[in-house]
Amino acid sequence: MPLLRPGAALFSAVVVHHRMHLGSSNASSFAAIFGGTTRSKYRVNIVGAGAGKAAASLFGAGASARQTLEQHTLFGAYCRVMSAHMADKLAKQLIAGDGTKFRKAFRGHRRRKIPKLATENLRSCQKCIEEDVETQGFTSWRVLHMLPSIGHCPQHGAPLHQEGPDRMSSDGSSSFYLPGERPSREIEPKWTSLPMSDGYASYLKLWIEAFEGNLTGIAPESWMLVMDAVVRHFGSIAEANIQINSVIERAWSVPIADIAFCLGIADGSQFVQAELEQRIHASYVASRLVIVGALDEMKLSPPRLEHSPWHSPIQLSAIKPFGSWLTPQTQTELRNWVMDANFPPALFQKLSDDMSAKAIDRDIAIDRIIIRRFIATLPDDLLYRLSMEQSWSSSSWLVKELRRREIAWSQGQL
Ligand SMILES: [Zn+2]
Numbered sequence: 001m002p003l004l005r006p007g008a009a010l011f012s013a014v015v016v017h018h019r020m021h022l023g024s025s026n027a028s029s030f031a032a033i034f035g036g037t038t039r040s041k042y043r044v045n046i047v048g049a050g051a052g053k054a055a056a057s058l059f060g061a062g063a064s065a066r067q068t069l070e071q072h073t074l075f076g077a078y079c080r081v082m083s084a085h086m087a088d089k090l091a092k093q094l095i096a097g098d099g100t101k102f103r104k105a106f107r108g109h110r111r112r113k114i115p116k117l118a119t120e121n122l123r124s125c126q127k128c129i130e131e132d133v134e135t136q137g138f139t140s141w142r143v144l145h146m147l148p149s150i151g152h153c154p155q156h157g158a159p160l161h162q163e164g165p166d167r168m169s170s171d172g173s174s175s176f177y178l179p180g181e182r183p184s185r186e187i188e189p190k191w192t193s194l195p196m197s198d199g200y201a202s203y204l205k206l207w208i209e210a211f212e213g214n215l216t217g218i219a220p221e222s223w224m225l226v227m228d229a230v231v232r233h234f235g236s237i238a239e240a241n242i243q244i245n246s247v248i249e250r251a252w253s254v255p256i257a258d259i260a261f262c263l264g265i266a267d268g269s270q271f272v273q274a275e276l277e278q279r280i281h282a283s284y285v286a287s288r289l290v291i292v293g294a295l296d297e298m299k300l301s302p303p304r305l306e307h308s309p310w311h312s313p314i315q316l317s318a319i320k321p322f323g324s325w326l327t328p329q330t331q332t333e334l335r336n337w338v339m340d341a342n343f344p345p346a347l348f349q350k351l352s353d354d355m356s357a358k359a360i361d362r363d364i365a366i367d368r369i370i371i372r373r374f375i376a377t378l379p380d381d382l383l384y385r386l387s388m389e390q391s392w393s394s395s396s397w398l399v400k401e402l403r404r405r406e407i408a409w410s411q412g413q414l
Pocket residue numbers: 125126127128129153154155156157158
């Protein structure tokens with residue numbers, strides 16, 4: 001089996017494997033590589049379901065399943081904005097063949113649309129195809145081309161082509177092929193309205209940096225400190241919002257609402273403000289990368305493993321205390337629970353206030369039912385300490401949850 005280069009989609013290996021085993025059906029090729037439990041859908045596999053079996057069957061027993069996930073599936077892009085806890089949990093599920101939990105990592109919004117994780121169709125870049133043929137003799141699908149929030153190749157800036165409608169439900173019934181083997185169509189029209197500006201070009205490059213793991217500043221804890229530092233730098237959220245928006249619009253040469261539309265950003269033209277208010281779910285990558293591009297431009301670069309010479313890293317300071325009387329230990333614990341569950345920092349700030357779940361929902365647009373479900377997972381002793389360290393009214397989420405547990409406990413005793 002030829003080894004795939006980092007960034008090449010696992011699906012490419014399925015095609016090659018299929019050709020090496022003439023006579024096997026498409027469905028059995030999928031099953032041979034991803035395991036029988038995986039639904040043989042391209043969109044499930046592009047995010048990484050079945051990577052454990054795939055790593056072993058394609059690259060041998062020595063291959064690391066986690067590395068396969070990070071280098072050959074969209075997990076490698078999305079895990080960069082998740083807490084380590086959430087990324088580990090999701091990786092285990094994907095490796096075991098379960099792709100159903102991926103969207104759950106994006107949960108939390110009835111009002112805000114959950115972004116699409118992968119494009120409906122396979123996509124390719126003419127330059128990448130030429131490069132592949134020259135250097136390895138066969139073409140391969142690229143993971144980053146399947147991101148719904150890009151329309152051009154991150155490597156070459158060339159407009160992506162999409163494969164025919166028969167790929168729409170690539171469920172094993174259509175034949176397998178590699179990029180360039182069939183005629184492909186022009187990209188969706190929305191991308192032609194977005195000029196290849198400096199802003200868009202650096203955004204595309206940032207996807208590569210994120211995928212390769214260099215852009216550590218977009219991970220939840222780090223991003224929280226970056227947003228704090230940006231607000232401190234400009235003096236207020238309102239001023240930071242104005243400055244960042246104007247840098248973005250200048251660099252992209254189109255209004256912010258058009259950028260949000262083309263990239264499929266759920267908060268629309270308000271996305272910079274929503275990020276500054278720290279109420280965006282960690283899993284929204286595109287909006288974060290647009291802002292990183294602007295911050296780089298403003299010499300306020302978020303943390304990276306390795307900075308380029310032209311970057312001036314932003315100065316971060318320690319995490320701000322929150323809650324009126326909460327001890328540092330209680331603050332840390334509450335924050336960790338919230339972040340590990342992939343909720344934004346705005347949620348732990350709100351949970352430290354004497355508020356109801358309904359009021360929190362109204363303020364930061366996280367569904368109250370989802371808030372209540374999360375609250376139910378918090379450990380008894382953390383709730384107890386919260387209740388002792390500051391005062392709470394009877395309508396607060398905390399008092400209601402304590403009462404709910406008391407009733408559940410007494411009913412369990414009967
Ligand atoms: Zn390319």
